[in-house]
Amino acid sequence: MSGSQRSAAGRPRHLVFLGDYIDKGFESARVVAIVRQLEEEAPCAITCLMGNRESALLQAVHDPRRATAWIISGGERTRTSYGVERAADIPTAELDRIAGLKTVHEDVLRYYVHAGRFWIGTGLKQRVNSANGGVTPA
Numbered sequence: 001m002s003g004s005q006r007s008a009a010g011r012p013r014h015l016v017f018l019g020d021y022i023d024k025g026f027e028s029a030r031v032v033a034i035v036r037q038l039e040e041e042a043p044c045a046i047t048c049l050m051g052n053r054e055s056a057l058l059q060a061v062h063d064p065r066r067a068t069a070w071i072i073s074g075g076e077r078t079r080t081s082y083g084v085e086r087a088a089d090i091p092t093a094e095l096d097r098i099a100g101l102k103t104v105h106e107d108v109l110r111y112y113v114h115a116g117r118f119w120i121g122t123g124l125k126q127r128v129n130s131a132n133g134g135v136t137p138a
Contacts (some may be wrong), residue, residue, distance in 0.1 A: 012045065014103055019114040020052020022081075023074030029081040032094065050101035051114040058099055059085040 022028040022033055040048040053074065060070035071079070075087065082090050100116055105112040 014044075014107065015046050016112045017046070017048045018112065019049045019101070021048075021051070022051045022057060022078040023053040023070075024077070026077050026081055028078040032098075036097065047105045047107060047112070048101055049112060049114055050098070050103050054098045054101060057087055057090075058095070061090075061095060064088075 017035055021031045035048055039048060056070045056073065057075065060067040060075060070087060084090055
């Protein structure tokens with residue numbers, strides 16, 4: 001992140017990635033590695049959120065009946081990029097990192113969520129439904 005650590009207004013820069021790092025092309029593993037590297041280099045300046053594609057991957061890992069739907073909707077490209085046959089064959093450390101992604105981030109001015117997440121009530125409470133696998137904000 002060197003050279004981009006301050007905003008144009010001189011405030012510390014904070015990048016928020018909103019998810020869907022995978023399933024969009026044949027370089028999903030590379031995208032995840034780049035984002036992870038940025039996060040390791042500047043952990044206080046980067047926030048990575050979980051998108052529905054990461055949630056679908058985790059569902060495919062934990063419930064093989066959902067693997068076909070994940071493969072059809074882009075998972076094939078992710079499997080190819082990792083060089084594996086099944087979602088569960090993606091390295092455990094990678095799956096653990098994805099499982100640990102937050103679903104919401106807030107700063108003084110904004111709430112950040114991945115599109116397709118539903119929020120109800122006061123503050124930030126995620127509605128539990130089958131689309132998000134019951135994941136709650138961290």
